[in-house]
Amino acid sequence: MAAATLGEVPTKAFDTILTLDFGSQYTHLITRRLRELNILSEMLPCTTKIADLDYKPKGVILSGGPYSVYEEGAPHVDPAVFELGVPILGICYGMQEIAWRASPENVIAGVHREYGHSNLKALKGDDAHVDRLFAGLEDSMRVWMSHGDKLGALPEGFHTVAVSDNSEYAAIAHKTKPIYGLQFHPEVTHSQNGTQLLKNFAVGICGCAQNWTMARFLDQEIARIRDLVGPEGQVLGAVSGGVDSTVAAKLMKEAIGDRFWAVLVNNGVMRLDECEQVERDLKQHLGINLTVVDASKDFLEGLKGLHDPEQKRKFIGGKFIDVFEAEAEKIEKAAEQSGKGTKIGFFLQGTLYPDVIESLSFKGPSATIKTHHNVGGLPERMTNGQGLQLIEPLRSLYKDEVRELGRTLGIHEELVMRHPFPGPGIAVRILGEVTEEKVRIARQADHIFISEIRKAGLYDQISQAYAAVDPSRAVGVMGDKRVYGYIIILRAVTTTDFMTAEAFNFPWEFLQRVMNRIVNEVNGVCRVTYDITSKPPGTIELE
Numbered sequence: 001m002a003a004a005t006l007g008e009v010p011t012k013a014f015d016t017i018l019t020l021d022f023g024s025q026y027t028h029l030i031t032r033r034l035r036e037l038n039i040l041s042e043m044l045p046c047t048t049k050i051a052d053l054d055y056k057p058k059g060v061i062l063s064g065g066p067y068s069v070y071e072e073g074a075p076h077v078d079p080a081v082f083e084l085g086v087p088i089l090g091i092c093y094g095m096q097e098i099a100w101r102a103s104p105e106n107v108i109a110g111v112h113r114e115y116g117h118s119n120l121k122a123l124k125g126d127d128a129h130v131d132r133l134f135a136g137l138e139d140s141m142r143v144w145m146s147h148g149d150k151l152g153a154l155p156e157g158f159h160t161v162a163v164s165d166n167s168e169y170a171a172i173a174h175k176t177k178p179i180y181g182l183q184f185h186p187e188v189t190h191s192q193n194g195t196q197l198l199k200n201f202a203v204g205i206c207g208c209a210q211n212w213t214m215a216r217f218l219d220q221e222i223a224r225i226r227d228l229v230g231p232e233g234q235v236l237g238a239v240s241g242g243v244d245s246t247v248a249a250k251l252m253k254e255a256i257g258d259r260f261w262a263v264l265v266n267n268g269v270m271r272l273d274e275c276e277q278v279e280r281d282l283k284q285h286l287g288i289n290l291t292v293v294d295a296s297k298d299f300l301e302g303l304k305g306l307h308d309p310e311q312k313r314k315f316i317g318g319k320f321i322d323v324f325e326a327e328a329e330k331i332e333k334a335a336e337q338s339g340k341g342t343k344i345g346f347f348l349q350g351t352l353y354p355d356v357i358e359s360l361s362f363k364g365p366s367a368t369i370k371t372h373h374n375v376g377g378l379p380e381r382m383t384n385g386q387g388l389q390l391i392e393p394l395r396s397l398y399k400d401e402v403r404e405l406g407r408t409l410g411i412h413e414e415l416v417m418r419h420p421f422p423g424p425g426i427a428v429r430i431l432g433e434v435t436e437e438k439v440r441i442a443r444q445a446d447h448i449f450i451s452e453i454r455k456a457g458l459y460d461q462i463s464q465a466y467a468a469v470d471p472s473r474a475v476g477v478m479g480d481k482r483v484y485g486y487i488i489i490l491r492a493v494t495t496t497d498f499m500t501a502e503a504f505n506f507p508w509e510f511l512q513r514v515m516n517r518i519v520n521e522v523n524g525v526c527r528v529t530y531d532i533t534s535k536p537p538g539t540i541e542l543e
């Protein structure tokens with residue numbers, strides 16, 4: 001992968017810890033923990049050539065990984081990393097890599113796998129190096145281990161700086177150079193004071209300034225965008241009312257004003273009054289140059305007769321491209337004639353760091369590294385870099401950083417904390433065929449559910465919540481009369497990464513209140529159920 005694509009993390013503007021990934025499931029936690037400490041960390045694959053870096057990191061962390069360093073084909077770091085002259089911290093596989101480099105005999109297969117908690121004892125007191133690594137920490141602490149291999153001997157020039165129940169070499173340090181190895185994982189929350197340890201490395205040893213804040217990021221990103229787009233360039237982008245696209249749009253507005261053109265497509269399957277709300281938020285409150293295209297009739301017409309979830313998604317995705325492209329052409333003309341700048345040369349996209357990490361993480365010696373992630377089915381010419389150049393200002397940020405950036409940009413809390421909403425909207429929250437009646441029912445029921453959640457002060461404790469419509473109908477009795485109505489499925493989950501999720505544990509009275517309001521206020525509904533399925537096996541959306 002060329003250095004050019006690595007450059008978007010603002011490594012030149014902030015002190016940066018480079019985390020080289022050997023494929024551990026925990027690697028991204030290293031970058032997270034450091035960023036929580038206001039230190040920028042960039043993750044790159046372990047195969048990265050140090051000569052390709054266009055900056056000098058303040059320190060390097062070698063992550064854990066599923067391989068055994070002595071195995072044939074096991075990944076190894078570019079030896080140039082040791083020539084950089086910056087501190088190095090190896091974690092688990094990373095430490096084994098440091099020891100193996102000194103001499104392959106240093107790493108052996110352990111007799112017992114060690115997985116879980118272990119008691120660590122730091123051998124403090126006789127070495128300034130050790131004291132800097134363990135500064136502010138107790139001599140003994142509980143740490144999290146996950147390994148099968150171990151050091152059989154110390155690499156030359158190193159000494160042991162901590163031991164555990166099972167490892168004589170739970171932590172090692174070079175006697176004169178700032179090179180350290182940990183057999184345990186400080187990045188997982190199970191390791192007591194693990195964050196302090198990472199801070200000791202990044203701040204105490206590498207000398208990083210803790211200045212990775214969204215206010216500073218904003219300043220540098222605005223400067224970068226202005227530089228990239230130039231004084232005349234114009235940018236086009238799609239917005240949905242979601243957090244990412246709104247924050248990206250507001251950032252563009254701050255950087256280049258009305259030379260950023262946002263388009264919102266009303267696909268007929270947005271939530272109750274959502275289109276109007278998004279228009280108010282973006283245009284009036286945030287001052288974004290927004291065009292709304294009402295294509296709701298076309299979408300609803302085209303959805304008729306489609307029962308299969310994949311067909312529905314495909315139709316909505318395809319139609320979106322058609323509508324967006326048609327509008328883009330008009331906007332491109334308008335932009336050209338507006339006198340605001342030259343013709344549109346850029347396309348804004350709200351890609352986040354987890355997508356980038358996913359495409360950069362090390363998948364093994366034989367696996368090809370994915371370079372192109374899903375770009376949400378947007379028009380080819382807009383994303384292949386040939387027509388319009390992509391601009392992705394959130395590419396180096398995690399979701400919570402995007403929210404913080406949103407606050408810094410003055411976007412109101414309710415919008416900043418919004419739950420994610422799928423592109424195909426409530427069409428995937430209506431099982432089977434989408435009809436106008438079912439859209440009305442889903443909207444009303446969802447509106448009641450979400451407003452009750454807000455009223456109860458639970459919104460921010462829940463990651464995603466909605467009401468769905470089950471098209472099979474059930475019998476009920478209302479006012480002594482038999483009714484035959486749809487079933488509403490309520491869903492609310494908590495999750496940190498959307499990969500796994502649990503159903504939210506509502507108080508019983510809350511569910512009863514919501515049920516009551518829905519059956520009374522939404523015509524055509526006679527039953528309400530709460531979906532308690534976790535993910536896996538259930539997905540968060542129903543279709």
Ligand code: GLN
Pocket residue numbers: 024063064065066067068069091092093094146147148149150
């Ligand atoms: N695969 C190596 C081992 O089992 C490293 C494990 C790790 O980095 N978590 O020891």
